Amino acid sequence: MLIRPAQLDDVPLLSEIEQSAWPKGMASTADEIRSRVELFPAGQLVAEIGGKVVAFATAQRVPEAFFNANRATFPAVTDRGRIVGSHRPDGDVYHLIGVCVLKSHQGFGLARVLIDRQIELARSLPGIRRILGVTRPARYHKRSTLSIEQYVVLRSASGRLVDPVLAFHLDYGARLVTTLPGFRPEDHDSLGYGVLIEYPVHVEPAHKRT
Numbered sequence: 001m002l003i004r005p006a007q008l009d010d011v012p013l014l015s016e017i018e019q020s021a022w023p024k025g026m027a028s029t030a031d032e033i034r035s036r037v038e039l040f041p042a043g044q045l046v047a048e049i050g051g052k053v054v055a056f057a058t059a060q061r062v063p064e065a066f067f068n069a070n071r072a073t074f075p076a077v078t079d080r081g082r083i084v085g086s087h088r089p090d091g092d093v094y095h096l097i098g099v100c101v102l103k104s105h106q107g108f109g110l111a112r113v114l115i116d117r118q119i120e121l122a123r124s125l126p127g128i129r130r131i132l133g134v135t136r137p138a139r140y141h142k143r144s145t146l147s148i149e150q151y152v153v154l155r156s157a158s159g160r161l162v163d164p165v166l167a168f169h170l171d172y173g174a175r176l177v178t179t180l181p182g183f184r185p186e187d188h189d190s191l192g193y194g195v196l197i198e199y200p201v202h203v204e205p206a207h208k209r210t
């Protein structure tokens with residue numbers, strides 16, 4: 001498997017992967033993806049297997065004040081997906097916008113590899129103070145009698161978070177910051193909610209020397 005920054009000629013295929021992976025009405029368009037590749041190519045990572053691009057993780061750098069003022073909705077914090085008015089080359093927040101994997105290639109750890117690579121990249125860039133993302137409580141529609149606060153911490157008997165997309169982040173090093181009602185009203189599975197999560201920029205060494 002090869003992980004590399006996206007190029008402009010990947011855009012049509014990335015748009016197809018988005019269409020294949022996301023629920024109806026949530027995929028980024030080719031124009032949105034092209035704009036992100038033009039403005040911040042290093043932050044648009046693709047996974048290639050046998051010469052074929054099969055997964056995509058997209059990010060931007062935004063000033064923390066902008067993030068805080070605009071985090072309530074996806075169009076506001078991403079400037080309608082195009083990042084023209086949101087991405088700044090010296091932004092101190094590394095914003096993980098999204099990750100998606102071609103349907104036929106889901107379940108093999110590709111999204112984890114891509115997000116781990118994004119985190120590695122963010123940690124290597126000068127001036128990054130926070131790594132934030134807004135993820136999806138994607139099975140909330142199945143437990144809608146619970147409040148969102150109850151749902152996001154709900155674990156099965158085995159101790160895993162019940163929601164697989166939340167587990168994807170929260171059981172792999174991210175912390176839950178807050179829930180965002182109406183973040184993506186078109187996300188019917190998540191009842192419109194987003195969940196703001198944060199990965200640590202600085203990793204404590206396992207054994208501190210005294």
Ligand SMILES: CC(C)(COP(=O)(O)OP(=O)(O)OC[C@H]1O[C@@H](n2cnc3c(N)ncnc32)[C@H](O)[C@@H]1OP(=O)(O)O)[C@@H](O)C(=O)NCCC(=O)NCCS
Binds near residue numbers: 110
């Ligand atoms: C969410 C998504 C990116 C996961 O891709 P993937 O390559 O299949 O994920 P991985 O194989 O790396 O999974 C890593 C972990 O996430 C969990 N997970 C994530 N999505 C899951 C799902 N839909 N069903 C079951 N488990 C899921 C898995 O349990 C796995 O943990 P495990 O290996 O310890 O069991 C993919 O399902 C997708 O493209 N969904 C549509 C877009 C989306 O919702 N993106 C996430 C929000 S930004």
